[in-house]
Amino acid sequence: MAHHHVEVADEQYVFRPETKRKLFYLLFAGILLFAIGLVSAITQEGKGGHHEEGHHGALHTEKMVASNDHDAAASEGHGHDAHAAGAHHETATWLRRLYSTLWHNNIFFVGLGIIGLFFVAIQYAAMAGWSAGVKRIPMAMGTWIPIAGVLTLVLWFLTSHDIFHWTHSYLYDHAGPQFDKLINKKAPFFFWPLAGGTFPLFYIARMVIFFGLWYYFFTRIRKNMMEEDIDPSTAYWYKNRVVSTVFLIIFGVSSSVAAWDWVMSIDTHWFSTMFGWYVFASWWVTGLATITLIVASLKSAGYLKVVNANHLHDLGKFCFAFSIFWTYIWFGQFLLIYYANIPEETVYFIERMRNSPYSWIFYFNIVVNFVLPFLLLMTRDSKRQLSMLKLVCPIIIVGHWFDFFNMVTPGVMKLDGGLGLLEIGTFLIFAAVYLFVVLGSLTKLPLVGKNDPMLQESLGHHI
Amino acid sequence: MNADKNFLVGVFNDEVVLLDGIQKVRTSGLKIHEVFSPFPVHGIDDALGLKRSRLPRAAFLFGLTGTTLALTMQIWMLGYDWPMIIGGKNFASLPPFIPVTFELTVLLSALGMVATFMIVSDLKPYKWPRQFDIRSTDDKHVMAIDLALNSGKSKDEIARILRDAGASEVNEKNFE
Numbered sequence: 215m216a217h218h219h220v221e222v223a224d225e226q227y228v229f230r231p232e233t234k235r236k237l238f239y240l241l242f243a244g245i246l247l248f249a250i251g252l253v254s255a256i257t258q259e260g261k262g263g264h265h266e267e268g269h270h271g272a273l274h275t276e277k278m279v280a281s282n283d284h285d286a287a288a289s290e291g292h293g294h295d296a297h298a299a300g301a302h303h304e305t306a307t308w309l310r311r312l313y314s315t316l317w318h319n320n321i322f323f324v325g326l327g328i329i330g331l332f333f334v335a336i337q338y339a340a341m342a343g344w345s346a347g348v349k350r351i352p353m354a355m356g357t358w359i360p361i362a363g364v365l366t367l368v369l370w371f372l373t374s375h376d377i378f379h380w381t382h383s384y385l386y387d388h389a390g391p392q393f394d395k396l397i398n399k400k401a402p403f404f405f406w407p408l409a410g411g412t413f414p415l416f417y418i419a420r421m422v423i424f425f426g427l428w429y430y431f432f433t434r435i436r437k438n439m440m441e442e443d444i445d446p447s448t449a450y451w452y453k454n455r456v457v458s459t460v461f462l463i464i465f466g467v468s469s470s471v472a473a474w475d476w477v478m479s480i481d482t483h484w485f486s487t488m489f490g491w492y493v494f495a496s497w498w499v500t501g502l503a504t505i506t507l508i509v510a511s512l513k514s515a516g517y518l519k520v521v522n523a524n525h526l527h528d529l530g531k532f533c534f535a536f537s538i539f540w541t542y543i544w545f546g547q548f549l550l551i552y553y554a555n556i557p558e559e560t561v562y563f564i565e566r567m568r569n570s571p572y573s574w575i576f577y578f579n580i581v582v583n584f585v586l587p588f589l590l591l592m593t594r595d596s597k598r599q600l601s602m603l604k605l606v607c608p609i610i611i612v613g614h615w616f617d618f619f620n621m622v623t624p625g626v627m628k629l630d631g632g633l634g635l636l637e638i639g640t641f642l643i644f645a646a647v648y649l650f651v652v653l654g655s656l657t658k659l660p661l662v663g664k665n666d667p668m669l670q671e672s673l674g675h676h677i
Numbered sequence: 678m679n680a681d682k683n684f685l686v687g688v689f690n691d692e693v694v695l696l697d698g699i700q701k702v703r704t705s706g707l708k709i710h711e712v713f714s715p716f717p718v719h720g721i722d723d724a725l726g727l728k729r730s731r732l733p734r735a736a737f738l739f740g741l742t743g744t745t746l747a748l749t750m751q752i753w754m755l756g757y758d759w760p761m762i763i764g765g766k767n768f769a770s771l772p773p774f775i776p777v778t779f780e781l782t783v784l785l786s787a788l789g790m791v792a793t794f795m796i797v798s799d800l801k802p803y804k805w806p807r808q809f810d811i812r813s814t815d816d817k818h819v820m821a822i823d824l825a826l827n828s829g830k831s832k833d834e835i836a837r838i839l840r841d842a843g844a845s846e847v848n849e850k851n852f853e
Contacts, residue, residue, distance in 0.1 A: 549772050550778075552772050594733065
């Protein structure tokens with residue numbers, strides 16, 4: 215609307231020592247909780263290990279339906295009794311719990327990296343004007359992608375035998391007592407072109423290619439942004455538009471397959487056609503809440519002069535709308551499985567609804583990720599106020615951390631799952647390191663791209 | 678002179694001029710009856726000093742009515758009035774009721790909002806709006822000043838203020 219050109223002063227984020235100190239406190243608190251949690255998990259097991267073992271045996275027989283996917287397999291294959299006692303009890307419970315929480319947090323933070331890039335790509339592809347002033351924040355979040363890639367690969371090789379049931383070669387041994395017909399049919403999805411039970415070449419290749427592609431597109435878009443800062447030409451914006459569009463097509467497929475690979479395949483027998491969407495919805499709303507939280511915090515700290523209540527309003531609407539979207543996907547997946555009532559599908563929800571600590575998290579998930587954001591962000595004023603956004607965004611972030619907990623842990627830990635200092639500590643460590651990386655990356659570029667052709671539209675944004 | 682009968686109408690060519698103009702007219706002490714524009718102009722509500730609409734509150738209440746209606750209807754029908762076994766579920770079980778609840782919430786809040794808006798804005802069938810200047814449906818912004826409500830100033834004075842505020846022309850419009 216405004217026809218006059220407004221000059222925008224250069225803004226540079228300074229990663230102040232006070233902020234760094236706060237992040238170190240967060241990191242130390244995380245390490246402390248992690249250590250206490252780990253020690254108590256080890257000692258607890260040392261004390262009551264034998265007793266618990268027997269206890270679990272009883273639970274297994276009592277809750278046949280609820281126990282896990284092995285039972286579903288057992289009806290197909292042979293030697294259930296041998297299996298129930300075997301394989302999974304080789305690794306100590308505390309170690310499996312450690313692996314589980316590492317994988318859970320890693321996957322959660324993968325989302326916080328990739329969603330940064332996804333957000334930026336959408337802004338270019340949709341030719342969005344309003345967001346020109348905030349685009350550098352999600353861009354900085356994308357810096358986590360290569361780190362997440364390395365972490366995912368390393369953690370996979372470290373933990374896969376305790377997290378992914380399908381990695382055990384005895385499942386594919388036709389002559390063996392634990393041959394699993396169902397998983398054997400899925401073998402090419404993991405092991406192609408190799409034989410089932412060997413090295414999951416296809417799976418690992420996908421993992422490497424996804425992170426490689428995501429990182430490649432991140433670098434391309436960021437490089438164009440940097441060049442645009444030096445050379446005031448619209449050419450870089452147009453280049454980024456093309457790059458973003460290609461990335462979005464790739465992301466549509468890769469995010470979905472990543473969700474099957476890294477999360478759904480934990481419960482190897484179970485499947486849901488909505489799962490790709492479900493993981494994406496959870497990642498996306500968490501990412502939006504993180505973008506909003508960082509923007510709101512920078513605004514409070516006196517940065518981002520180009521951002522006003524209208525831009526906050528749009529970010530708030532994103533958080534509000536996609537909390538509802540997540541709920542829609544959650545319910546869409548739940549209702550179909552509930553209504554069809556097919557045992558091989560319902561086992562997933564029964565595991566989560568009947569066993570501690572998953573059951574309270576199952577219901578808490580709906581309250582914290584739907585009811586609270588829905589009611590708190592409903593009015594126009596709440597979306598325009600920094601204080602409200604800084605209250606609701608952490609709720610959404612923590613809420614979806616619980617959501618991912620219930621996606622990962624029950625499949626890994628069965629009835630041994632726990633939520634305590636170990637899990638909270640791991641989250642704090644990840645959060646502190648993630649923020650170090652993102653805020654560090656934020657200092658590398660000016661906070662606002664003053665040559666962005668959309669910036670003038672963003673300045674006049676009014677809703 | 679009766680209110681709502683005799684008007685001076687300022688015609689503006691550009692929305693940026695109009696926004697500045699509204700500011701100028703209001704600081705001069707004139708009361709603006711209404712501004713008509715061929716398309717929505719951002720910031721015009723603030724410039725005119727209009728209060729925020731209370732329509733969202735009405736929408737919330739209509740939505741809440743829909744939620745309550747849908748839940749009570751389904752629980753009463755399938756739980757008490759004519760219990761049916763569907764898929765071996767409880768008679769009154771929540772999950773299958775959610776889609777209908779959602780739809781009725783959206784339906785009632787949408788219809789309620791439209792109805793409220795039409796009633797509050799006095800829009801009804803066979804009610805034809807008064808045209809201050811037909812060009813406000815094409816390419817001109819039109820500002821109407823009620824002479825009776827601005828009796829402190831002469832017609833010439835008001836016309837001068839409008840011209841100073843950027844009006845390209847000022848016309849008189851009288852309704853019977």
